[in-house]
Amino acid sequence: MVAQIYWLKRCQILRPGHRADGAIARYPDQAGVMPYFSNFAALAMLEEPSCFPLVERYLDWYLRHLEKNGTIRDYSYDSDLNFKTAKPDSEDAYAGTFLSLAFNYCKKAGQTGWVKANLPDLKRVARTIINLMDRDGLTFALAGYRVKYLMDNCEAYRGLADFAELLESLGDRDASYFKSMAEAVANGIERSLWNRLNSCYHPSKTGWIRPGVNLKKFYPDAACQIFPVIYGLIEPGQARGSNLYQLFNSYQPNWLTIKPPDYPWMILGLYACLHGDFGKAYEKVRYAREAYIDTNSGNWFCAEAAFFIITCASLLQNRDKWLFVQ
Structure with missing residues (x-):
């Protein structure tokens, strides 16, 4: 972990x-920056208090590079920057994961001063999500790409909910508004993406079309x-969460030993932890070390770390x- x-x-x-x-780039020896992945990297860095100043520098970088509409682009630097x-x-997932990062930074580092100083820009990022919302409450992935993904919407929900909680702790009057927007996304996920017949979620929705689900x-x-549990839309210990975990393990029994050239999907280790399945989470960590870290696999990048x-x-x-x- 320290390494x-x-x-x-x-x-x-x-x-x-x-x-x-x-x-924060995808790799130490490269300069390609995908802020969505960088948000996760900075979130993990909060596990080490000495990294708090580095996380704040990343938060500052993100806000400095916002587009006028509150979105952010991917960046590629050369040696002279x-x-x-x-x-x-x-756009929805980038914004959602950034807001959750800002919330966790404030919570762990106690830097309310940074949040207060940057509230206008943080609200601009939050409104990016709201501007992408359709009438059913779901968010489009991009303003110019009208597909509504379950994964993105879970991240957008969590970001708005975290931001609302952050504003509430500061006594900001906009807290209730952003909380209501988070609830609208959650309701959209439940109404439009939950498949009652098969007891699982549709991965996306385009217009009125929701693709069938093949858990194989x-x-x-x-x-x-896994995303509704990861982002707090459903509880892992409740019937739906437990059933989804069992289904995932039944249809994807090899998730512990995913190996190159595929990405390792380390988020599955966290998913197992949330379900109290710490033995499998440990095995996921152990195998990832052997197959990716020790071999210097190119499929190991900042979000997986x-x-x-x-x-x-x-x-x-x-x-x-x-x-x-064990």
Whole structure:
């Protein structure tokens, strides 16, 4: 875990003179920045208090690079920090995960001063999600790409809910508004994406069309089922959450030993922890170390390292529940 935190620190781009610019790249030796993945990297860095200043620099970098409408593009830097930009993979998920990062930074570092100083920009990011909402409460991935994904909507919900809680703690009068918008997204997920017949979620919705679900297909059909639990829309211990976990394990029994050239999907380790399945979470961590970290796999990048760290942190916090029963 400590080594991976150091690895993430090396992903933060340095200016000449070795001061962190703030941007967090996908790899230590490259300069491609996808803010969606960087948000997870910074979230994991909060597990180490000495990284709080680095996380704040990243938060500052994100806000400095907002477009006028509150979205952010992907960035690619050269050795002199000249950059090119590219269209983001999504707008709703980028914004949602950033707001959750800001909430967790304030919660763990206690930096309410930073939040208060940046509230106008943070609200601009939150309104990005709201501007992408359709009449059914779901968010489009991009303003120009009218598909509503379960994964993105779970992240958008969590971001708005976290931001509303943050505003409430500050006594900001807009807290209730953003909370109502989070609830609208949650209601949209329940009404439009939950498949009662098959007791699982549709991965997306385009217009009136919701594709069928084949849980033998890992992505997106099976993988998206974990997101409502990860982002707090349903409780892992309740009937729906437990049933989805059982279904996932039944249809995807090899998730513990995913190996290159596929990505490891370390978020599944966290998913197992949330269900109290710490033995499988440990096996996921152990196998990832052997197959990806020790081999310097190119499929190991900042977001995977982030969920490796977060899973390890959960295992350490719950070690009395599993360590001596292995």
